[in-house]
Amino acid sequence: MKCPFCGRDNTRVIDSRPADENNSIRRRRMCDECGKRFTTYEKIETIPLIVIKKDNNRETYDRSKIEAGVLRACHKRPVSANQITRLVDEVETEVFNMEEKEIPSQVIGELVMDRLKDLDAVAYVRFASVYREFKDINTFMDELKKVISTKG
Numbered sequence: 073m074k075c076p077f078c079g080r081d082n083t084r085v086i087d088s089r090p091a092d093e094n095n096s097i098r099r100r101r102m103c104d105e106c107g108k109r110f111t112t113y114e115k116i117e118t119i120p121l122i123v124i125k126k127d128n129n130r131e132t133y134d135r136s137k138i139e140a141g142v143l144r145a146c147h148k149r150p151v152s153a154n155q156i157t158r159l160v161d162e163v164e165t166e167v168f169n170m171e172e173k174e175i176p177s178q179v180i181g182e183l184v185m186d187r188l189k190d191l192d193a194v195a196y197v198r199f200a201s202v203y204r205e206f207k208d209i210n211t212f213m214d215e216l217k218k219v220i221s222t223k224g
């Protein structure tokens with residue numbers, strides 16, 4: 073963090089303690105260039121994001137739900153836990169960057185599918201079949217063929 077006195081980046085935290093009934097952290101920082109001290113407060117940014125489900129019901133955004141869906145799709149597939157975490161991170165960043173208060177669950181689903189497609193075709197089709205609620209095996213096979221043909 074930049075020093076407010078001399079503008080240089082060479083500052084460090086010399087003390088951290090809870091403040092505001094544990095709702096924030098107060099940090100004393102010192103500038104190694106000019107020796108001055110200053111205080112910063114760190115707070116959790118609470119943007120309550122609402123997900124609009126297919127039935128139009130609303131629920132608060134929950135990362136673990138996306139993760140669970142991806143995990144299920146990647147069951148016994150050559151996709152590592154790190155890859156899954158990265159995928160969910162990317163989706164989450166994109167979702168929050170939209171800066172919307174409400175996001176349809178389909179939008180999140182499409183973001184996941186876009187990435188799964190590049191990661192593992194089978195996982196993608198599994199996820200898509202749950203998400204798009206494929207009614208029968210033919211729709212499922214059509215989707216699978218589409219992925220396989222674009223892969224080649």
Ligand SMILES: [Zn+2]
Nearest residue numbers: 075078103106
């Ligand atoms: Zn300074």
